[in-house]
Amino acid sequence: MSTLFKNTAVLTKKEGKYEVIKDAYLGVEGKNIDYIGTKKPEKHYEIVKDFSNKLLMPGLVNSHTHIPMVFLRGIADGLPLDKWLNEKVFPIESKLNADQIRISSYYAILELLASGVTSFTDMYFFPEGTAHAVKDSGIKANINKYILCFDENQSIEESMIPVSFDFYNKYNNTCDGRLKVDFSIHAEYTNKTHIVKEYSRLCKENNAIMHIHLCETKNEVDNCIEKYHKTPVEWFEELGTFENPTCAAHVVWPTDNDLDILKRHNVSIVHNPSSNLVLGSGIAPLRKVLDKGINVGLGTDGTASNNNLNMFEEMHIASIVHNGYNHDATNIRSEEIIDMATINGAKLQGRDNTGVLKEGNAADIIAIDMSGIHMYPVFDYFSILTKSAQASDVYMTMVDGKILYEDGKYLTLDKDRIVKEFKEAVESFYN
Amino acid sequence: MSTLFKNTAVLTKKEGKYEVIKDAYLGVEGKNIDYIGTKKPEKHYEIVKDFSNKLLMPGLVNSHTHIPMVFLRGIADGLPLDKWLNEKVFPIESKLNADQIRISSYYAILELLASGVTSFTDMYFFPEGTAHAVKDSGIKANINKYILCFDENQSIEESMIPVSFDFYNKYNNTCDGRLKVDFSIHAEYTNKTHIVKEYSRLCKENNAIMHIHLCETKNEVDNCIEKYHKTPVEWFEELGTFENPTCAAHVVWPTDNDLDILKRHNVSIVHNPSSNLVLGSGIAPLRKVLDKGINVGLGTDGTASNNNLNMFEEMHIASIVHNGYNHDATNIRSEEIIDMATINGAKLQGRDNTGVLKEGNAADIIAIDMSGIHMYPVFDYFSILTKSAQASDVYMTMVDGKILYEDGKYLTLDKDRIVKEFKEAVESFYN
Numbered sequence: 001m002s003t004l005f006k007n008t009a010v011l012t013k014k015e016g017k018y019e020v021i022k023d024a025y026l027g028v029e030g031k032n033i034d035y036i037g038t039k040k041p042e043k044h045y046e047i048v049k050d051f052s053n054k055l056l057m058p059g060l061v062n063s064h065t066h067i068p069m070v071f072l073r074g075i076a077d078g079l080p081l082d083k084w085l086n087e088k089v090f091p092i093e094s095k096l097n098a099d100q101i102r103i104s105s106y107y108a109i110l111e112l113l114a115s116g117v118t119s120f121t122d123m124y125f126f127p128e129g130t131a132h133a134v135k136d137s138g139i140k141a142n143i144n145k146y147i148l149c150f151d152e153n154q155s156i157e158e159s160m161i162p163v164s165f166d167f168y169n170k171y172n173n174t175c176d177g178r179l180k181v182d183f184s185i186h187a188e189y190t191n192k193t194h195i196v197k198e199y200s201r202l203c204k205e206n207n208a209i210m211h212i213h214l215c216e217t218k219n220e221v222d223n224c225i226e227k228y229h230k231t232p233v234e235w236f237e238e239l240g241t242f243e244n245p246t247c248a249a250h251v252v253w254p255t256d257n258d259l260d261i262l263k264r265h266n267v268s269i270v271h272n273p274s275s276n277l278v279l280g281s282g283i284a285p286l287r288k289v290l291d292k293g294i295n296v297g298l299g300t301d302g303t304a305s306n307n308n309l310n311m312f313e314e315m316h317i318a319s320i321v322h323n324g325y326n327h328d329a330t331n332i333r334s335e336e337i338i339d340m341a342t343i344n345g346a347k348l349q350g351r352d353n354t355g356v357l358k359e360g361n362a363a364d365i366i367a368i369d370m371s372g373i374h375m376y377p378v379f380d381y382f383s384i385l386t387k388s389a390q391a392s393d394v395y396m397t398m399v400d401g402k403i404l405y406e407d408g409k410y411l412t413l414d415k416d417r418i419v420k421e422f423k424e425a426v427e428s429f430y431n
Numbered sequence: 432m433s434t435l436f437k438n439t440a441v442l443t444k445k446e447g448k449y450e451v452i453k454d455a456y457l458g459v460e461g462k463n464i465d466y467i468g469t470k471k472p473e474k475h476y477e478i479v480k481d482f483s484n485k486l487l488m489p490g491l492v493n494s495h496t497h498i499p500m501v502f503l504r505g506i507a508d509g510l511p512l513d514k515w516l517n518e519k520v521f522p523i524e525s526k527l528n529a530d531q532i533r534i535s536s537y538y539a540i541l542e543l544l545a546s547g548v549t550s551f552t553d554m555y556f557f558p559e560g561t562a563h564a565v566k567d568s569g570i571k572a573n574i575n576k577y578i579l580c581f582d583e584n585q586s587i588e589e590s591m592i593p594v595s596f597d598f599y600n601k602y603n604n605t606c607d608g609r610l611k612v613d614f615s616i617h618a619e620y621t622n623k624t625h626i627v628k629e630y631s632r633l634c635k636e637n638n639a640i641m642h643i644h645l646c647e648t649k650n651e652v653d654n655c656i657e658k659y660h661k662t663p664v665e666w667f668e669e670l671g672t673f674e675n676p677t678c679a680a681h682v683v684w685p686t687d688n689d690l691d692i693l694k695r696h697n698v699s700i701v702h703n704p705s706s707n708l709v710l711g712s713g714i715a716p717l718r719k720v721l722d723k724g725i726n727v728g729l730g731t732d733g734t735a736s737n738n739n740l741n742m743f744e745e746m747h748i749a750s751i752v753h754n755g756y757n758h759d760a761t762n763i764r765s766e767e768i769i770d771m772a773t774i775n776g777a778k779l780q781g782r783d784n785t786g787v788l789k790e791g792n793a794a795d796i797i798a799i800d801m802s803g804i805h806m807y808p809v810f811d812y813f814s815i816l817t818k819s820a821q822a823s824d825v826y827m828t829m830v831d832g833k834i835l836y837e838d839g840k841y842l843t844l845d846k847d848r849i850v851k852e853f854k855e856a857v858e859s860f861y862n
Contacts, residue, residue, distance in 0.1 A: 073807070077814035080760045111804045218758070277755030278818070280762065307818035308805045313747065321752060324708030327649070329511045331711065373542045373850070374739045374822075376504070377857045383508035387709070387738035391805075392823035419804070426808045 001401065003028045004045035009370070010036055011057040011381065013343070013356045018335055020381050026056055028363040031400040036359055053371040054395055057338075057385070058355055059118025059364040060311040061345025063297030064211075064249035064270035066124045067108035068101045071426060072304040081217065081279050089304055093125070100425050102129025107422040109137045110415055111309045113405040115391035116366040118398075121247065121270075121299070121349060123184055123211060131171050134179050138404045138412045140364070142349045143171070144184035144211055149195040159195050165202060172208075178400065180209075180350065185241065187213040188224050188232040193239060200241040209350050210241055214248035217281050221253045233258035242267055247348045249299065252276050252284045259292050268295040268348035271340060273317045275301030283325050286318070286332060297345040298337070312391045315341050319386040334382030367396035432832065434459045435476035440801070441467055442488040442812065444774070444787045449766055451812050457487055459794040462831040467790055484802040485826055488769075488816070489786055490549025490795040491742040492776025494728030495642075495680035495701035497555045498539035499532045502857060503735040512648065512710050520735055524556070531856050533560025538853040540568045541846055542740045544836040546822035547797040549829075552678065552701075552730070552780060554615055554642060562602050565610050569835045569843045571795070573780045574602070575615035575642055580626040592630050599639065609831065611640075611781065616672065618644040619655050619663040624670060631672040640781050641672055645679035648712050652684045664689035673698055678779045680730065683707050683715045690723050699726040699779035702771060704748045706732030714756050717749070717763060728776040729768070743822045746772050750817040765813030798827035 005026045012019050027035030027045055035041045076088035101124065112120060119140035122130055127143045134141045145167035147160040156162075164183065172181035183203040185191055203210050215221055215232055224232045233254060236242060242265035249270040254262070262269065269289055276282060289296055298318060300309050319337040323329050346355030354362040368385070370378070372393055378384050397405040404412050436457045443450050458466030458476055466472045507519035532555065543551060550571035553561055558574045565572045576598035578591040587593075595614065603612035614634040616622055634641050646652055646663055655663045664685060667673060673696035680701040685693070693700065700720055707713060720727055729749060731740050750768045754760050777786030785793040799816070801809070803824055809815050828836040835843050 071808075073810070074814035074818060075810045077811045077818070078761055078764050084760065107804065114804065273755075274751060277751035278760065280754045280758045280760035282758055283755055307814060310805065310821075313744070316744065317748065317751075320705060320708035320748075321755075323711045324704075324714055324752075325756065327711045327713055329515065329709065329711035330509055333509050373538065373545065374741065376854065377502075377861075379504070379506045380508045383505035383738060387505060387508070390741075390821055390823055392821055423807065430808075 001030065001047070002045040003047045003049065003401070004041065005049050005051045005056060008051035008367070009055040010357055011055060012036060012358060018338070018382070020055070026357070026365070028398070028401045031362055033357060033359055033361050033363050036357065051367055053369065054367045055370050055381070056357060056365050056367055058342040058357055059366050059397065059399065060116045060341050061297060061349065061355065062112065062117050062120040062299050062309065062311055063247070063345040063348055064272055064299030064301060065120055065122055065309060066302030067112070067120065067122050067309065068104035068124050068130065069302030069304045070108045070111070071096065071100060071104045074307045075304055081281070084279065084305070098126040098129055100429065101126035102132060103418070103422050103425050105130040105133035106137070106413065106418045108309060109133050109139055110410065110413060110418060112139065113137065113397045113410065114394060115310050115312060116394040116397055117309070117311055118364040118366065119345065119349060119351070119354070121182070121211060123186070127167065131179060135175050136412065138178070138399050138402050140178045140351070140399055142180045142182050142209065142211070144182040146184035146186045147195060147199055148186050148190045149192045150190070152192055154192070154195065156195070156198050161195065161199050161202065164199070168206065168208065176400070182209040182211045182247070183244070184211040187220070188235055189220055196236070196241060197239045200239055200244065203244045204240070208244065210244040210246040212236070212241070212246065212248050214251050215253045215258070216250035216276075218253050231255055231258055233261050237261050237265065245350065247297070250276065250281070250284070251289070252282045254285070259289060259294070263292045263294050268297060268344070270297045270299045270348070271318055272299050272301040273321055274314055275305040277317070277321070278305050283321060286322050287326065290336060295344050295347050296340050297348050298340040310391045311341055312389055315386045334380070334386045337386045338382055363398055363401040365398045366394055369393050369395040432461065432478070433476040434478045434480065434832070435472065436480050436482045436487060439482035439798070440486040441788055442486060443467060443789060449769070449813070451486070457788070457796070459829070459832045462793055464788060464790055464792050464794050467788065482798055484800065485798045486801050486812070487788060487796050487798055489773040489788055490797045490828060490830065491547045491772050492728060492780065492786065493543065493548045493551040493730050493740060493742055494678070494776040494779055495703055495730030495732060496551055496553055496740060497733030498543070498551065498553050498740065499535035499555050499561065500733030500735045501539045501542070502527065502531060502535045505738045506735055512712070515710065515736070529557040529560055531860065532557035533563060534849070534852050534856050536561040536564035537568070537844065537849045539740060540564050540570055541841065541844060541849060544568065544570060544828045544841065545825060546741050546743060547825040547828055548740070548742055549795040549797065550776065550780060550782070550785070552613070552642060554617070558598065562610060566606050567843065569609070569830050569833050571609045571782070571830055573611045573613050573640065573642070575613040577615035577617045578626060578630055579617050579621045580623045581621070583623055585623070585626065587626070587629050590626050592626065592633065595630070596633060599637065607831070613640040613642045613678070614675070615642040618651070619666055620651055627667070627672060628670045631670055631675065634675045635671070639675065641675040641677040643667070643672070643677065643679050645682050646684045646689070647681035647707070649684050662686055662689055664692050668692050668696065676781065678728070681707065681712070681715070682720070683713045685716070690720060690725070694723045694725050697726075699728060699775070701728045701730045701779070702749055703730050703732040704752055705745055706736040708748070708752070709736050714752060717753050718757065721767060726775050726778050727771050728779045729771040741822045742772055743820055746817045765811070765817045768817045769813055794829055794832040796829045797825055800824045800826040
């Protein structure tokens with residue numbers, strides 16, 4: 001299958017510098033981009049699409065989320081974190097079954113595709129259902145079966161490690177490479193030293209990626225220091241976790257020494273501003289982190305602490321909140337936000353052939369409808385994309401050269417059936 | 432003209448408490464709501480609309496904006512405030528003519544209506560053009576011809592007071608009361624004592640509303656204290672400005688004494704979180720202001736410091752940023768945000784028959800399409816409206832019983848003509 005987009009604008013990046021090519025052609029052959037230019041390609045493409053008034057840009061990577069939590073969207077609005085977790089989220093989650101997770105994953109992917117997400121990193125239980133939804137939908141994802149341990153005396157065999165490793169072996173690099181499986185430690189405060197050490201070693205043995213929650217709240221850091229006389233970052237470092245390519249979500253409360261450790265080990269950070277604001281966790285030191293040269297992705301977190309999986313809102317909030325907090329209109333540049341939402345996410349997922357539109361890269365592409373009233377004038381594409389564009393401006397989402405969503409329609413998923421099944425599941429669970 | 436909405440949900444408020452009535456009818460006779468209930472009304476309505484899967488709620492009030500600044504949308508992204516103003520905004524504004532302001536106003540109202548705004552308070556020059564756009568579109572607005580004075584020795588006659596007063600006399604309470612004119616002082620730092628004193632007196636003589644910028648930046652407050660040994664709030668109080676029903680925009684840097692003064696004089700505040708974040712102005716002490724019992728509206732400010740006129744994004748940001756900043760997930764309640772975006776805005780505009788859906792009130796109503804993937808499940812309507820809903824979920828906007836926007840179409844404005852004319856104006860100005 002080959003597709004040519006014509007009369008379109010294309011956001012490319014050459015030698016680290018973004019450029020918008022206008023009145024351009026972009027050709028896709030199989031899974032990859034094979035042409036970008038202003039001259040009409042000589043080659044014949046099977047499908048030709050006139051994308052006037054549209055901008056093609058790299059698909060968005062939601063680098064840290066818990067997509068099945070759409071089942072709990074906004075359920076505990078206005079509760080403090082401990083009540084949110086202990087009185088609402090945990091009791092509900094303890095009753096959710098694999099089938100509810102499965103249908104929730106399909107439902108969430110409808111939202112992801114319609115808002116321009118071509119890949120996501122997820123951390124939730126019963127990930128088998130999420131794997132099926134990834135397979136059927138055509139989206140890319142890094143998922144995992146994360147480990148928890150609350151018992152000092154639990155043996156490795158009795159721990160979640162074998163189960164997590166089985167899941168890794170069964171699903172990693174399936175769906176033609178679209179589906180990858182990471183190793184994952186839920187967090188320091190939900191695990192024990194001997195388990196984390198062994199699991200980190202096993203991750204290294206398998207050259208896998210590690211995904212963790214890290215320094216989300218001040219409490220987490222304070223409690224860890226009290227317990228271990230170490231910050232969570234120091235604790236994970238000592239246990240060998242960071243000897244793996246690691247992706248750490250949140251990181252709202254790192255010390256300067258923590259950031260040095262993370263940089264030294266090439267740990268990637270996922271910024272989750274909406275969730276950190278909603279739950280009162282705080283405002284992460286994004287400028288400082290970027291200035292260290294740390295790779296930073298962007299994520300929505302789950303919809304119980306965000307209310308949506310909307311990466312455009314996440315870009316908007318990330319692009320303005322640090323300026324206000326630091327009293328500096330130049331604190332975060334819009335291009336940095338686009339990097340975080342695209343190429344940096346691809347990097348932390350271990351996907352090196354995507355995140356930027358260029359010949360040879362995977363055709364993970366979204367088209368933004370530039371004709372909205374709120375999208376004009378365009379003095380600066382990055383300003384418009386981060387602060388004006390809405391999820392509803394996404395016209396098309398393509399992954400590996402296949403269109404999954406276009407003009408409000410899903411090409412791989414049966415929206416009506418999924419919505420019906422999800423609503424039945426929600427209503428029978430809560431009533 | 433009479434209209435009946437059936438099979439709809441209606442957000443009402445009784446004795447200060449919100450309630451969502453499901454499977455309801457809402458009847459509109461002429462300009463007003465004449466029925467809300469679950470029983471089918473006996474009366475015959477000329478038009479009957481089935482609004483299944485929709486929620487009717489009060490129209491949004493954008494309580495502080497500069498709508499013609501769509502001409503400068505995002506023009507100075509990432510510039511610090513002084514460069515933003517002095518190198519970009521001011522030089523451009525000095526060249527804008529009345530016709531450019533007029534077409535910009537029409538264009539901006541397209542964005543307002545499509546995103547559920549039924550009334551706005553504007554502060555910009557050449558407001559005659561904005562008045563015409565208000566007249567033709569059917570929207571409600573409080574506009575003004577604000578005063579500036581940089582000359583200690585300027586006489587009242589030579590000042591902008593007579594011009595501002597003429598504008599007030601000509602346009603106030605026109606368009607059947609939809610268009611109101613306020614008095615307006617741009618800010619402390621752009622005015623002189625004798626002018627502000629006389630203008631405040633004249634405002635009182637006319638029982639008008641005063642609209643001002645106040646304590647937007649720390650610099651503004653510091654410079655005022657250096658100049659007058661008073662905060663801007665103390666300065667305005669002494670000059671009699673607050674003896675008028677006053678609406679003060681921004682108020683990011685008030686002292687505790689300032690808030691006491693504002694409360695004592697029943698001054699309303701407009702919260703503009705996006706603009707304050709974008710420009711690095713800071714994060715206003717919203718909880719403290721609400722706890723004082725001060726009336727607080729919500730506004731987008733202009734699109735040069737926001738990039739859009741989207742009150743749903745403004746509600747979202749206002750509903751989460753204070754929780755994060757104050758490390759308290761319970762800092763601001765979603766209902767408070769809905770109040771700010773509706774009834775509180777109506778109050779500060781001096782419109783006492785709108786802002787809440789109830790029988791007898793003006794039919795200033797918007798319909799939210801609740802069928803979006805991101806709008807389910809609904810555990811809490813306020814959480815969904817402030818943190819999940821997008822501007823693109825607005826299905827209908829009605830003002831004074833007249834539908835101005837429905838299902839993507841404008842009923843009073845010629846969208847294509849306005850867009851064409853606006854684009855021609857922008858292109859000929861900047862090229």
